[in-house]
Amino acid sequence: MIQSIAFLTYAVSDIKAARHFYEDILGLRLTHEALGEWFEYDVGDTTFAISLADAGHPVPVRGAVLAFEVSDLDAEVARLQKQGAAFRGAITETPVCRFAIVLDPDGSEVIIHKRKT
Numbered sequence: 001m002i003q004s005i006a007f008l009t010y011a012v013s014d015i016k017a018a019r020h021f022y023e024d025i026l027g028l029r030l031t032h033e034a035l036g037e038w039f040e041y042d043v044g045d046t047t048f049a050i051s052l053a054d055a056g057h058p059v060p061v062r063g064a065v066l067a068f069e070v071s072d073l074d075a076e077v078a079r080l081q082k083q084g085a086a087f088r089g090a091i092t093e094t095p096v097c098r099f100a101i102v103l104d105p106d107g108s109e110v111i112i113h114k115r116k117t
Contacts, residue, residue: 007040007047008066010108011057015039017105018050025083026068026102026110043068059106067111073098076112 012018019039022028028048032040040049048066053059070076077091077100088101088109099113 005046007049008064009049009051010061010066010104011053011059012050012104012108013053013059013106015050015052021085021104022048022050025080025085053106059108060104061106061108065109065111067099067113069113069115071114073100073112073114080112 010018015037019030022039022041023030028041028043030039031042031047032038037052038049039051040047051057073091077087080102081087086103088103091098091100095116097113097115099111101109101111104110
């Protein structure tokens with residue numbers, strides 16, 4: 001029986017650039033590392049990981065898209081813009097949420113998300 005999501009991982013082509021983006025720009029805190037090729041970040045009750053791309057896991061990531069929930073979308077987008085993060089378009093509003101899409105160094109989409117109350 002499935003109990004929870006153990007982790008979600010993105011393949012990256014340049015581990016140093018990816019760590020800079022996810023740690024220094026997005027602000028994730030490293031929780032585990034393995035062999036300099038696998039880096040984990042605990043986010044809430046799940047884990048996000050980055051690992052080196054290979055033939056079976058090319059970049060940019062296609063398929064599942066990562067979305068991080070934030071407390072203040074406008075403030076987070078402004079902070080990321082000041083850090084030089086690249087965005088795909090402007091903030092989008094739906095009936096249930098607002099979000100912006102930021103691109104990691106490989107062009108993989110990372111959603112910065114705020115659910116409406």
